[in-house]
Amino acid sequence: xxxxxxxxxxxxxxxxxxxxxxxxxxxxxxxxxxxxxxxxxxxxxxxxxxxxxxxxxxxxxxxxxxxxxxxxxxxxxxxxxxxxxxxxxxxxxxxxxxxxxxxxxxxxxxxxxxxxxxxxxxxxxxxxxxxxxxxxxxxxxxxxxxxxxxxxxxxxxxxxxxxxxxxxxxxxxxxxxxxxxxxxxxxxxxxxxxxxxxxxxxxxxxxxxxxxxxxxxxxxxxxxxxxxxxxxxxxxxxxxxxxxxxxxxxxxxxxxxxxxxxxxxxxxxxxxxxxxxxxxxxxxxxxxxxxxxxxxxxxxxxxxxxxxxxxxxxxxxxxxxxxxxxxxxxxxxxxxxxxxxxxxxxxxxxxxxxxxxxxxxxxxxxxxxxxxxxxxxxxxxxxxxxxxxxxxxxxxxxxxxxxxxxxxxxxxxxxxxxxxxxxxxxxxxxxxxxxxxxxxxxxxxxxxxxxxxxxxxx
Amino acid sequence: xxxxxxxxxxxxxxxxxxxxxxxxxxxxxxxxxxxxxxxxxxxxxxxxxxxxxxxxxxxxxxxxxxxxxxxxxxxxxxxxxxxxxxxxxxxxxxxxxxxxxxxxxxxxxxxxxxxxxxxxxxxxxxxxxxxxxxxxxxxxxxxxxxxxxxxxxxxxxxxxxxxxxxxxxxxxxx
Numbered sequence: 291x292x293x294x295x296x297x298x299x300x301x302x303x304x305x306x307x308x309x310x311x312x313x314x315x316x317x318x319x320x321x322x323x324x325x326x327x328x329x330x331x332x333x334x335x336x337x338x339x340x341x342x343x344x345x346x347x348x349x350x351x352x353x354x355x356x357x358x359x360x361x362x363x364x365x366x367x368x369x370x371x372x373x374x375x376x377x378x379x380x381x382x383x384x385x386x387x388x389x390x391x392x393x394x395x396x397x398x399x400x401x402x403x404x405x406x407x408x409x410x411x412x413x414x415x416x417x418x419x420x421x422x423x424x425x426x427x428x429x430x431x432x433x434x435x436x437x438x439x440x441x442x443x444x445x446x447x448x449x450x451x452x453x454x455x456x457x458x459x460x461x462x463x464x465x466x467x468x469x470x471x472x473x474x475x476x477x478x479x480x481x482x483x484x485x486x487x488x489x490x491x492x493x494x495x496x497x498x499x500x501x502x503x504x505x506x507x508x509x510x511x512x513x514x515x516x517x518x519x520x521x522x523x524x525x526x527x528x529x530x531x532x533x534x535x536x537x538x539x540x541x542x543x544x545x546x547x548x549x550x551x552x553x554x555x556x557x558x559x560x561x562x563x564x565x566x567x568x569x570x571x572x573x574x575x576x577x578x579x580x581x582x583x584x585x586x587x588x589x590x591x592x593x594x595x596x597x598x599x600x601x602x603x604x605x606x607x608x609x610x611x612x613x614x615x616x617x618x619x620x621x622x623x624x625x626x627x628x629x630x631x632x633x634x635x636x637x638x639x640x641x642x643x644x645x646x647x648x649x650x651x652x653x654x655x656x657x658x659x660x661x662x663x664x665x666x667x668x669x670x671x672x673x674x675x676x677x678x679x680x681x682x683x684x685x686x687x688x689x690x691x692x693x694x695x696x697x698x699x700x701x702x703x704x705x706x707x708x709x710x711x712x713x714x715x716x717x718x719x720x721x722x723x724x725x726x727x728x729x730x731x732x733x734x735x736x737x738x739x740x741x742x743x744x745x746x747x748x
Numbered sequence: 749x750x751x752x753x754x755x756x757x758x759x760x761x762x763x764x765x766x767x768x769x770x771x772x773x774x775x776x777x778x779x780x781x782x783x784x785x786x787x788x789x790x791x792x793x794x795x796x797x798x799x800x801x802x803x804x805x806x807x808x809x810x811x812x813x814x815x816x817x818x819x820x821x822x823x824x825x826x827x828x829x830x831x832x833x834x835x836x837x838x839x840x841x842x843x844x845x846x847x848x849x850x851x852x853x854x855x856x857x858x859x860x861x862x863x864x865x866x867x868x869x870x871x872x873x874x875x876x877x878x879x880x881x882x883x884x885x886x887x888x889x890x891x892x893x894x895x896x897x898x899x900x901x902x903x904x905x906x907x908x909x910x911x912x913x914x915x916x917x918x919x920x921x922x
Contacts, residue, residue, distance in 0.1 A: 303886065304786070304885065304886035305886040429825060435830050436829065438829065440832075441822045441825070441826055441844065441845050441848055442826075442834050442835075442837055442841055442844040446848075450848050450851040450852070451847065451851055454852075454854055454855045457855060457858075457859070458854060458858045461859065461862055462858075469787070469884065472884045473884040473885060476878065476881035476882070476885065488874070492871040492872035492873065493871050493872055493873025493875070493876045494869070494871065495784065495876055496784050496883060497782040497783065497784050497891075498782055498784075498785070498789075498792045498795075498796045498798060499782060499798055499868070499869075500869045501785065501788040501789075501792070502788075502792075502798050502800075503801045503864075503865050503868045503869060504788070504865060505788050505801075506800075507801075507862065510803060510804060510807050510857075510861050511858060511861065511862075514857055514858050514861075515858075517850075518851075518854045521847070521851070521854075525847055730786075731786060731788075734786060734787040735789075735790070
């Protein structure tokens, strides 16, 4: 019989698991944590300044102008939303498929989802140009008619999709945390800690009746999150696909965007998990090399899907016989006879998303922490450029040559992207400090998987 | 489980033993007892005689409500209250409303299911009584309330000791 690898190494007892996972929450943070936190917090302050400048001076600070009316904010919005998707995929889809390895990484991946969606959500709100009027996005009875929102607009679908996604993924994450907060409450040595985690645990007691309802709820939320996560990036792709612009108006967009989202999200999970393994050596028994390898396989698979989508787009552009559609794609790749102004970004994207992940065909690379870290960074960069290619190259040379122009990249564009990482990292660092980064209650039932002395678990 | 009662609690440190003990407690005729564990135990529902959770019904009804709300909202605002011609599309352009209807279905279903858990588990509750702080870490317990049929401290204590309990203690309120 083929043996299963152990999901948790080091012959842990139930008590060891609780002690290991609670340790970062219950001890004084290390110098490394403080260092990274200070850096990311400084980046966040810079971000607040940058966004303040953009709100005060208007969108003119960024390089968006005619004809490139969508720029950094939309690109980075799609980038962060996409990253969020891997978290839901791990926590919900892999749960439905009964993939037991997901337990070790689900909590942090979901935290990543929540923070990435929070980071992403700011961009479209600010990109409206007058964010103080953003409440107009919601259909509420008003004294302007009542003038309702246009439910036929993909941008409004986005409002509903992203806000539902943010709400449901936060609730899903929090429900998973409730039993663990109860654990920390029961271990608390000070009154304040007991009160805070007691409140967060909502009075969880862990009786069999409670668990019965809880498990059912978890299953239902996983079942609801699965179509939700697919719908969210589908609707994000509709923002582009429903328009008539060459390069955007294609039916391949929804699956292509979803595959890209999973691809980039898993790369970010691998990046964060390598940090977690370095920062908290006790977590190496839970987030093992086997876990990392599985995620690298997913990165490679979704990378191949993306490669296929890139190819299919070109084929369909040629096959459509539409000169505008053909031009946009030739222009992307910088084929002579086109302006090719952004061909560098296209080839950067191909390099990072299609060529470099091929290294994961080698088992040695899949199981090497340094290698996977570097590749995951490349994928993150490549996926940002994918959105850049889609957004900018389609807009800058569309139908009429007299209407062509380039993106006037400014300092503030770069500052927004840089700062958004500050927001994300600050939230993630605080999460590592205050919340158990691996699900204590979920890892205990999979403890015996692959253990010889327990018949390999069930 | 809403009212607090006193009773007897047996504490175990082995998953298999507590599962066996739950079976035996049920066979002995107790009905109101509960098993407390740090994580869900495979087979504990059967051992305690707990029925399948009713939350899926809530999810279904809430999802339907969300779907109808989405349909009503988009139809009433776009076709009845203030119809506006957008690119020659029909006022009630159903295909374009499906994303909204879908998202509201999910939102209602998810939030109401969570509400159902809160209702069933009596959450949120401030500082509920605990039998042993290790019950959320590595110990398991069976709690028999004193109002359960056939409650007898001496008999129960002997039964639990025989079943391998590490500790049997009286609990003032749980």
